[in-house]
Amino acid sequence: MGGMGILDSLSVPVIVAPMAGGPSTPELVTAAGQVGSLGFLAGGTSSVAQFRTQLAQVSGRFGVNLFRPQEEKPTPSDVDEVAGLLTQAFREYRLGEPVVPAVDLTNGWAEKFHLAVAARPAVISSTFGMFTPDEFATLKQAGIEAWVTVTNENDARTAERAGADVLVVQGPEAGGHRSTWSLTEEPDRRSLDELLRAVVGQVRIPVVAAGGVSTREGVQRMLDLGASAVACGSVFLLADEAGTSATNRELLLTAGERGVTTTCSRAFSGRYARGVKTRFVRENESLPPVYPYLNVMIAPLRAAAGATGNWDYAYCLVGTGIGNIKTGSVKQILSTMNPSV
Structure with missing residues (x-):
């Protein structure tokens, strides 16, 4: 990679992972x-306008994460099936009929990539796939590190050959979306420990471990297994600087007493993701791959039910270390995660 990489210059081997949908504010990243x-600014699901605003508000050294355009289009019959599943609940809350929206399967990638490069972050990382040869070349020319999120050693080798500077190896324990490279593939079920061992043995570039790590001991274990750093997201959901919604803050703060658990399912968004196991998730374990339709379709129901204190349809993506999530500033939380303190 030539010279010092970003990972070599961190004073703490913990990275604050991108959390799309609100938690990763410019304040948190700064x-x-x-x-x-x-x-990392989480540009995956934000609108281009929101993303532009956030880029202008962040300062210092930072990373940007983007969601790769989705090649496969969910089948219309699957999308209709989901509308059918929601109909009864929509009626109960007097919301009319669920509407099948127009969606952008590219997640605004081209425009966001252009804006991100212009903002000169230290890193741009990709989820759901990797950069094209032209994009890798653009990043190299701009002096921006290209990080690619992988969930198995095949994708890891492919990304290394294509020009990735760093691999983010994401295990099934991770909160948020699983970074499989296609909508329909079944994600690898091996634990982060096992995946890390498999990948580290097959690539020469640095690896960042990601997936439910929420303690100092967990961070040290990943470093011992060969990771250069650990990306932690969920443990920062209750940080003072995080943009986590009031509903989700309450859910997370009371998770212990309510016996809340997490699960990895398509029932959050239509694509595999890990989050709080709600009634809707329990009842729809076999939901078809309809990302990104589900979130848009179910949004009115989430809002209406949530307003009455009903969490059956809540959307709280979080990893397996839900019991270890702490409140406080980013600085305070990071100090509890740093093995060398």
Whole structure:
């Protein structure tokens, strides 16, 4: 990679992972950079306008994460099936009929990539796939590291050959979306420990471990297994600087007493993701691959039910270390995660 990489210059081997949908505010990302970590703006699901605003608000050294355009289009019959599943609940809350929306399967990638490169972050990382040869070349020319999120050693080797500087190896324990490279593939079920061992043995570029790590001991274990750093997201959901919604803050704060558990399912968004196991998720374990339709379709129901204190349809993506999530500033939380403190 030539010279010092970003990972070599971190003063704490913990990265604040991107959390799409609100938690990763510019304040959170800036705060991570100020204490020798690296925070990521989560540009995956934001609108281009929101993304542009956030880029202007972040300062210091930071990363950007984007969602690769989705090649496969969900089948119309699957989307209709989901509308059918929601109909009864929509009626109960007097919301009319569920509407099948127009969706952008590219997630605004081209425009966001252009904006991100212009903002000169330290890193741009990709989820759901990797950069094209032209994009890798653009990043190299701009002096921006290209990180690719992988969930198995085949994708890891492919990304290394294509020009990735760093691999983010994401295990099934991770909160949020599983970074499989196609909509329909079944994700690898091996634990992060096993995946890390498999990948580290087959690539020469640095690896960042991601997936439910929420303690200092967990961070140290990943470093011992060969990771250069650990990406942690869920453990920052209750940080002062995080944009986590009031509903989800309450859910997470009371998770212990309510016996809340997490699960990995398509019933959150139509694509495999890990989050709080709600009634809707329990009842729809075999939901078809309809990403990104589900979130848009179910949004009115989530809002209406949530307003009455009903969490059956809540959307709280979080990893397996839900019991270890702490409140406080990014700086305070990072210090509890740093093995060398």
